[in-house]
Amino acid sequence: MRESEALRRSREDDLYDDESELYNKRAGRAMSRRTVSDPEIREARRRGDSGAEYREALGRNRPRRMDPDVQGPEYREAYPEDGYAAAGGPYAGRDGSSPGSGRNPYEEAPEEWQSEPPSGIHIRKGAAYTFVSYVFILMFVTLIGYLVYFNFHSDKVQNSPYNRRQDSQSTYVRRGDILDSKNNVIATTQVDENGNEIRVYPYSNMFAHAIGYSTNGKSGVESIMNYDLLTSHDNFLDRIVNEFRGVKNKGDTVVTTLDADLQQAAYNALGDHQGAVIVLDPQLGSVLAMVSKPDFDPNTIAADWEAIISDPAGSQLVNRATQGLYPPGSIYKIVTALSYMQRYGTTDGFSYNCGGELVIDDYVVHCYDGTAHGEENFGNAFANSCNCAFAAIGLGLGPAQLTKTSEELLFGKELPCELHYNKSRFNLTAESDQATIAQTAFGQAGTLVTPYHMALITSAIANRGMLMQPQLVGRVTSSDGTYVENRNSKEFGAIMTEAEAEALKALMCQVVNEGTAGELSGLPYSVAGKTGSAEYTMSDGQIGTHSWFAGFSNVEDPDIVVVVLAENGGPGSQTAVPVAHAVFDAYYNK
Numbered sequence: 001m002r003e004s005e006a007l008r009r010s011r012e013d014d015l016y017d018d019e020s021e022l023y024n025k026r027a028g029r030a031m032s033r034r035t036v037s038d039p040e041i042r043e044a045r046r047r048g049d050s051g052a053e054y055r056e057a058l059g060r061n062r063p064r065r066m067d068p069d070v071q072g073p074e075y076r077e078a079y080p081e082d083g084y085a086a087a088g089g090p091y092a093g094r095d096g097s098s099p100g101s102g103r104n105p106y107e108e109a110p111e112e113w114q115s116e117p118p119s120g121i122h123i124r125k126g127a128a129y130t131f132v133s134y135v136f137i138l139m140f141v142t143l144i145g146y147l148v149y150f151n152f153h154s155d156k157v158q159n160s161p162y163n164r165r166q167d168s169q170s171t172y173v174r175r176g177d178i179l180d181s182k183n184n185v186i187a188t189t190q191v192d193e194n195g196n197e198i199r200v201y202p203y204s205n206m207f208a209h210a211i212g213y214s215t216n217g218k219s220g221v222e223s224i225m226n227y228d229l230l231t232s233h234d235n236f237l238d239r240i241v242n243e244f245r246g247v248k249n250k251g252d253t254v255v256t257t258l259d260a261d262l263q264q265a266a267y268n269a270l271g272d273h274q275g276a277v278i279v280l281d282p283q284l285g286s287v288l289a290m291v292s293k294p295d296f297d298p299n300t301i302a303a304d305w306e307a308i309i310s311d312p313a314g315s316q317l318v319n320r321a322t323q324g325l326y327p328p329g330s331i332y333k334i335v336t337a338l339s340y341m342q343r344y345g346t347t348d349g350f351s352y353n354c355g356g357e358l359v360i361d362d363y364v365v366h367c368y369d370g371t372a373h374g375e376e377n378f379g380n381a382f383a384n385s386c387n388c389a390f391a392a393i394g395l396g397l398g399p400a401q402l403t404k405t406s407e408e409l410l411f412g413k414e415l416p417c418e419l420h421y422n423k424s425r426f427n428l429t430a431e432s433d434q435a436t437i438a439q440t441a442f443g444q445a446g447t448l449v450t451p452y453h454m455a456l457i458t459s460a461i462a463n464r465g466m467l468m469q470p471q472l473v474g475r476v477t478s479s480d481g482t483y484v485e486n487r488n489s490k491e492f493g494a495i496m497t498e499a500e501a502e503a504l505k506a507l508m509c510q511v512v513n514e515g516t517a518g519e520l521s522g523l524p525y526s527v528a529g530k531t532g533s534a535e536y537t538m539s540d541g542q543i544g545t546h547s548w549f550a551g552f553s554n555v556e557d558p559d560i561v562v563v564v565l566a567e568n569g570g571p572g573s574q575t576a577v578p579v580a581h582a583v584f585d586a587y588y589n590k
């Protein structure tokens with residue numbers, strides 16, 4: 001800016017040194033053009049006023065603010081704030097002249113002002129130069145703004161499914177690979193003999209929802225990392241050479257946190273059940289496995305698309321881990337137990353005598369299979385998953401306390417999640433009746449939760465109350481490995497106190513050691529967890545039961561959180577616990 005101003009001044013100096021008639025004409029025309037839009041001046045012209053009157057009219061507009069020493073007395077009068085009245089003003093002696101000796105185009109070319117401006121565009125040379133300078137500055141500022149914007153917002157812009165640039169970028173860059181954390185290739189792009197690019201998923205259906213697809217729209221990691229996959233950080237010279245040869249550069253490699261062995265184990269363990277399995281590292285937030293069934297083969301998604309979206313069930317594309325909303329059943333007792341601790345500070349001194357059923361108005365609460373659990377302390381009631389005891393606890397706490405705890409655990413709230421997900425639902429209000437409050441306390445009534453959300457809550461319990469930001473991507477590298485961007489784990493925030501987390505952990509150990517998850521006791525590794533058997537009404541009106549497990553292993557220094565939801569899988573101990581068992585085994589047998 002400063003440079004161009006200096007240039008403009010030196011240019012004007014040249015002009016003002018030129019006292020030829022040509023210069024006067026130019027200067028006069030420029031002045032006429034400048035004021036032609038002023039209605040009073042136009043009126044003066046129309047009346048054929050003399051030059052002096054015309055100048056008076058013109059004088060209503062202060063002369064253009066330029067170098068005072070070339071503007072003369074009119075300028076100094078118009079701009080007293082420049083302090084020019086005193087001799088030796090700021091511009092004195094700049095070109096060897098003293099104040100007042102400057103040449104003034106207003107006084108030197110009066111005849112020109114009385115003539116109509118000539119047709120056509122005549123811009124004084126100095127003005128043209130100024131104009132060009134400003135255009136360049138504007139272009140430069142725009143360019144900087146563009147670069148800054150793309151540096152900070154490019155991921156969002158590039159990853160937006162509405163951005164056509166995404167696909168145009170693939171004209172220059174061959175989509176990069178997606179790897180698991182041990183460098184197993186989960187997605188790659190192959191080129192056939194005709195030069196056609198084919199996206200290949202070596203594990204077929206296994207990673208369908210977590211990794212997603214990149215045709216017919218985008219989903220999963222293919223969607224959230226689209227920008228990186230279509231950006232090449234390969235050697236700069238190689239890229240230039242490739243551009244000249246018309247060869248595509250290879251996009252960056254996305255290294256996920258997923259573990260193909262663990263994913264395989266979870267996928268196999270869920271078997272033919274519809275549902276989801278999630279494995280997280282609670283201390284880092286890494287997503288190690290994410291399975292959802294039913295699934296699809298991303299290798300043939302384009303060919304299968306019509307069949308998939310016209311399927312009346314229509315749910316292969318739904319990621320049940322993050323989008324499937326299910327009644328939590330007894331795994332919600334984790335929340336009710338925390339709420340009790342928050343209210344009373346301890347679970348000591350609690351006792352309940354379970355007769356197998358509890359009548360509340362005209363509603364009857366049953367324990368599973370009508371079992372009467374007898375005299376129980378808090379730990380027994382939790383380990384036995386006693387509905388009657390928790391119904392009584394819920395009625396004692398009331399809707400406000402249960403709502404407060406649920407919201408602190410992010411029910412009905414936004415979750416930290418990179419993929420598409422659904423918020424959990426929790427509908428208890430001050431108007432809720434006694435039966436609804438009682439059912440809510442053991443995970444029935446209107447409460448709905450995703451397996452992913454239960455994995456977050458379980459992670460916080462395993463990690464002393466601190467929820468880590470879950471992440472699917474560990475790092476991004478160039479395809480030749482020269483560039484590396486690490487994605488470090490971050491804290492989301494504490495969603496319970498450390499003392500509360502430790503107390504819940506103890507309750508969950510009791511579930512394994514003497515309760516409904518006994519299958520997970522006596523193993524080479526320790527497990528803490530909670531089972532759930534969540535009743536729901538099927539489309540034919542029959543009552544079905546979803547099978548839940550949420551827990552973690554190596555209790556003192558937790559390694560992995562495993563959450564299993566098997567749709568209509570019966571009691572948690574029957575289906576979900578064996579699935580989790582297989583996943584824990586796979587982790588420790590690797």
Ligand SMILES: [Zn+2]
Nearest residue numbers: 354367373386
């Ligand atoms: Zn009971």
